[in-house]
Amino acid sequence: MKIVLPPPLANPPQRQSFTSDFILLLKNEVRVAWNTIRQRPVKTFIGVVILLLLAISLIGSLGYFAYGALKTMPLQIVQMFLSLLFLGGLTGQIFFGVTAAFAALYMSDDLELLFMAPVPLKVVFAVKSLSVLVSNFLIALLFVFLPGIFFGILFHAGATFYILSVLVGCGLWITGTAIAELINLLVMRVVPPHRSKEAIGFIGALTGILIALLFQLPGLLAGSRGKLNLADWLSGQEQSLRIMDIFPWGWGSLALMKGISGNFLTGLGWSLLLLVVGVFLFMGAFVLLERGFRFITLKEGEGGRRRKPRSQTVNSDKKHPPKNLSYIFSDIFSDQTAYPASLWSGAWAVARKDLLSFKRDAREWFSFLIPLILMAFFAGQYLLSPSVSSRSSLITVLIMYTVMFSGNMALGAFGREGESDWLLNSVPLAGWPVVWGKLLSAVLPTLILMEALLVGTAFALGISLNVIIILVPSVVLLSMGSSAIGLYYSINNCRYNPDRPQVRISPGASLVMYVVNLLFLLFLAFGLCYLFPPAELVSIVKNLPPAAFKGGFRSGIVYGLYYLSRPLLWPAPWRTLVGIMMAGGGWSLIFFGFMAATVRQSKKGFRVELVTGVKKRR
Amino acid sequence: MEKVLIKTNQLQKRYGSVQVVKGLNLEVKSGEIFGFLGPNGAGKTTTIKMLTGLLEPSEGEAFICGYDIRKQPAEAKALMAYVPDQPKLYNKLSAREFLHLICALYRVPKDIARERSEQLLSLFGLQDRADELLEGYSHGMRQKVVLASALIHQPQVILLDEPTVGLDPASARLLKDILQEMARQGAAVFISTHILEIAERMCDRVAILKDGQLIAQGSPEELRRKTGHGGESLEDIFLELTGGQENAELIKSLEEE
Numbered sequence: 099m100k101i102v103l104p105p106p107l108a109n110p111p112q113r114q115s116f117t118s119d120f121i122l123l124l125k126n127e128v129r130v131a132w133n134t135i136r137q138r139p140v141k142t143f144i145g146v147v148i149l150l151l152l153a154i155s156l157i158g159s160l161g162y163f164a165y166g167a168l169k170t171m172p173l174q175i176v177q178m179f180l181s182l183l184f185l186g187g188l189t190g191q192i193f194f195g196v197t198a199a200f201a202a203l204y205m206s207d208d209l210e211l212l213f214m215a216p217v218p219l220k221v222v223f224a225v226k227s228l229s230v231l232v233s234n235f236l237i238a239l240l241f242v243f244l245p246g247i248f249f250g251i252l253f254h255a256g257a258t259f260y261i262l263s264v265l266v267g268c269g270l271w272i273t274g275t276a277i278a279e280l281i282n283l284l285v286m287r288v289v290p291p292h293r294s295k296e297a298i299g300f301i302g303a304l305t306g307i308l309i310a311l312l313f314q315l316p317g318l319l320a321g322s323r324g325k326l327n328l329a330d331w332l333s334g335q336e337q338s339l340r341i342m343d344i345f346p347w348g349w350g351s352l353a354l355m356k357g358i359s360g361n362f363l364t365g366l367g368w369s370l371l372l373l374v375v376g377v378f379l380f381m382g383a384f385v386l387l388e389r390g391f392r393f394i395t396l397k398e399g400e401g402g403r404r405r406k407p408r409s410q411t412v413n414s415d416k417k418h419p420p421k422n423l424s425y426i427f428s429d430i431f432s433d434q435t436a437y438p439a440s441l442w443s444g445a446w447a448v449a450r451k452d453l454l455s456f457k458r459d460a461r462e463w464f465s466f467l468i469p470l471i472l473m474a475f476f477a478g479q480y481l482l483s484p485s486v487s488s489r490s491s492l493i494t495v496l497i498m499y500t501v502m503f504s505g506n507m508a509l510g511a512f513g514r515e516g517e518s519d520w521l522l523n524s525v526p527l528a529g530w531p532v533v534w535g536k537l538l539s540a541v542l543p544t545l546i547l548m549e550a551l552l553v554g555t556a557f558a559l560g561i562s563l564n565v566i567i568i569l570v571p572s573v574v575l576l577s578m579g580s581s582a583i584g585l586y587y588s589i590n591n592c593r594y595n596p597d598r599p600q601v602r603i604s605p606g607a608s609l610v611m612y613v614v615n616l617l618f619l620l621f622l623a624f625g626l627c628y629l630f631p632p633a634e635l636v637s638i639v640k641n642l643p644p645a646a647f648k649g650g651f652r653s654g655i656v657y658g659l660y661y662l663s664r665p666l667l668w669p670a671p672w673r674t675l676v677g678i679m680m681a682g683g684g685w686s687l688i689f690f691g692f693m694a695a696t697v698r699q700s701k702k703g704f705r706v707e708l709v710t711g712v713k714k715r716r
Numbered sequence: 717m718e719k720v721l722i723k724t725n726q727l728q729k730r731y732g733s734v735q736v737v738k739g740l741n742l743e744v745k746s747g748e749i750f751g752f753l754g755p756n757g758a759g760k761t762t763t764i765k766m767l768t769g770l771l772e773p774s775e776g777e778a779f780i781c782g783y784d785i786r787k788q789p790a791e792a793k794a795l796m797a798y799v800p801d802q803p804k805l806y807n808k809l810s811a812r813e814f815l816h817l818i819c820a821l822y823r824v825p826k827d828i829a830r831e832r833s834e835q836l837l838s839l840f841g842l843q844d845r846a847d848e849l850l851e852g853y854s855h856g857m858r859q860k861v862v863l864a865s866a867l868i869h870q871p872q873v874i875l876l877d878e879p880t881v882g883l884d885p886a887s888a889r890l891l892k893d894i895l896q897e898m899a900r901q902g903a904a905v906f907i908s909t910h911i912l913e914i915a916e917r918m919c920d921r922v923a924i925l926k927d928g929q930l931i932a933q934g935s936p937e938e939l940r941r942k943t944g945h946g947g948e949s950l951e952d953i954f955l956e957l958t959g960g961q962e963n964a965e966l967i968k969s970l971e972e973e
Contacts, residue, residue, distance in 0.1 A: 101839070101890075101893055101894055101897045102835075103867065103870075103894065103897050103898060103901065104832070104870045105870065105901045105902065106795075106870050106871060106872040106898070106901060106902055106903045107794075107795060107869070107870045107871070107872060108872075110783075110790070110791045110794035110795050111794055111822070111823040112823070113790060114823065122820050122821065126806075126809075126817050129809065129813065130806055130808045130809060131808075133808040133809060133810075133813075133849060134808045137808070137849065207804045207805070207806075207807075208804070208806055210770060210800065210804055211804065211805070211806075213769065213770055214768055214769070214770065214793060214798050215793060215818075215821040215822070216789075216790045216791070216793040216794035216821070216822060216823075217790070217821055218790060
């Protein structure tokens with residue numbers, strides 16, 4: 099085939115201006131963003147709309163309490179409240195901005211390509227900084243722009259007030275993004291390139307927890323209605339809140355207050371000061387970012403902080419093996435094709451591999467932090483209103499959560515293999531060794547954490563030692579049963595998304611697993627009720643009229659429950675026997691049944707579905 | 717006279733106390749295909765990244781078409797193309813959109829860009845899927861897109877890091893033909909590869925890097941002569957030179973020549 103290529107250029111083309119290069123790269127960013135949006139399925143848009151509605155209702159509820167209270171307050175207190183709100187907005191921007199900057203600057207796949215292009219690096223960083231600024235807009239809108247506008251409406255401000263509101267909004271928006279970029283620069287110095295994905299997961303999870311905490315606010319406010327008076331609280335803190343005036347968020351609230359009191363020029367002065375400081379910080383961050391990035395990426399490169407000096411004590415014989423390889427082969431393949439080894443060591447190898455992954459991947463830690471945070475909420479609730487019922491409900495919640503958490507951890511077991519699923523499918527371990535290994539790795543860390551949490555909480559609540567001794571093995575059994583269910587759904591529905599490696603299961607399978615787990619708990623609860631019959635239940639059952647089956651689903655349920663309740667009235671030995679049979683048999687059936695099913699699938703081979711964006715491969 | 721398009725002068729790279737590239741002196745002339753060989757971890761990719769300006773040298777200089785890559789990066793980059801071993805592309809762009817972007821970055825006029833994009837898409841057999849997003853492309857197809865983007869702006873220098881990885885035999889052959897045609901037209905082709913057969917058949921000269929140090933340089937024939945292995949393949953020479961300590965004297969003798 100004749101290849102026709104244009105001859106190489108003799109001279110480089112004319113340089114373009116900063117603006118035209120900037121517009122070119124910006125257009126490209128917009129095209130990439132548009133293509134990304136275009137490819138999203140409709141259900142994603144529906145999800146976004148639902149999330150937006152939730153966010154609006156959250157803002158509405160916060161606004162109801164906050165703005166309602168502000169109507170009755172003097173302007174000075176209102177100013178302090180605004181300062182606090184702007185501080186919150188700035189913190190939110192910094193937090194989200196760090197994640198956005200990290201993703202845009204550190205994890206971006208296009209940097210190598212852009213650095214290779216004949217475009218000044220300044221242009222590349224300008225476009226990236228702009229994308230971080232845009233990604234921060236939502237937080238700025240919610241916590242800076244909208245509060246300012248609402249204030250104007252609340253105090254019937256004139257049209258000029260809204261100019262101040264926009265200037266203040268822009269100032270705080272730019273300031274927040276600039277600080278986020280500077281913090282990101284520090285993060286980039288600390289996090290080595292090969293752990294960047296973990297870091298982004300870590301920051302993302304932290305953001306998630308903060309959002310979760312934020313969602314608790316309306317509840318807390320509602321819970322403490324009548325006890326919390328915002329105006330009283332702010333007046334009490336007046337002295338310390340005065341300090342706010344020397345910081346940019348304080349200038350913002352000062353500017354708006356001056357605008358409301360009709361002193362537009364003073365307000366303009368404060369808002370312009372804020373804007374100028376913001377722009378100055380942003381420009382400073384931009385210059386430092388470019389220099390810092392130049393140092394990190396261009397000077398140190400990917401190997402910069404990973405390479406360690408090679409050991410000087412390497413034996414030269416080992417470093418350079420003899421050329422004659424025949425004796426090595428004869429040594430390896432001397433007389434046996436494979437060494438006999440116990441299946442247990444294979445199972446332990448599988449478990450160890452996963453346990454090391456838990457240890458070395460910071461993103462994995464967050465799945466274990468979630469129960470701790472949730473438990474902190476319940477413990478806090480108990481401490482606020484301690485009673486016998488809340489003590490037992492706390493223990494019940496802990497047990498329930500242990501079961502659900504175990505199932506959830508097991509759900510991710512096979513998806514964790516990701517693109518390496520070929521390995522466990524190709525080694526001669528398929529079946530029990532692989533499944534036992536996966537069970538071990540799913541159950542061990544969960545059990546250690548949840549048992550420690552359960553026992554610690556039980557001791558703290560003053561629960562008797564006998565009950566604790568019964569609780570511990572029960573939780574082990576519950577956790578194992580739940581994990582077996584989780585493993586079964588994991589092996590059949592595992593998936594891997596390189597962009598979101600923590601999502602390892604299809605949502606439908608996850609839901610079904612939770613339902614099956616609840617049925618498992620219900621089944622066990624019957625057995626346990628026969629073993630330790632609650633007095634209240636027995637007295638209710640004694641007074642139940644005889645039930646008769648009249649046909650239909652409802653009648654069937656009532657009839658079934660009636661007969662299930664009969665053993666509660668039987669003599670203790672019979673009742674205990676039925677209880678042991680039902681609890682033990684039920685557990686064994688569920689545990690070994692699901693394990694056997696998972697083993698069968700493992701023998702057939704499992705496949706991790708690779709999900710990238712909307713495209714599914716394999 | 718043939719013009720020197722790639723030149724390095726005592727090029728060095730250090731990571732802390734570890735020196736990964738040690739005082740490299742290279743010259744690649746116009747119309748030459750230069751093979752850059754070496755075992756894993758020898759410093760080949762680091763050298764290429766320094767030549768492309770993606771990594772700053774710790775010491776020394778690198779010139780592309782006479783432009784110092786550190787002092788005049790825009791001019792040097794405008795005349796150069798780089799094909800990395802891992803094709804990192806915009807997943808949310810189509811192949812056609814990507815080629816248009818590259819043209820815009822390298823200031824290729826729009827009408828020429830459109831025409832050349834179609835020619836290259838057709839050359840690499842990508843025309844039917846040119847409007848699909850790159851995220852759906854296989855490794856080999858992505859590699860073809862990178863190759864097309866490297867050719868589209870008529871570079872004088874092309875640096876390729878393991879370019880045949882993931883390519884099917886027909887595409888690998890096409891790549892070889894393209895590179896030979898580029899060299900015929902006066903471009904300098906700098907290719908890092910582990911496939912010694914490619915180096916032997918295609919390259920006018922090869923350089924062998926070991927532990928960051930250039931241990932041999934010359935045409936395959938010259939290397940055979942220098943090592944005293946007349947009838948042996950480049951693979952044998954490479955293995956001998958990059959082998960154990962016992963070859964230190966042979967390498968030393970080559971350096972002295």
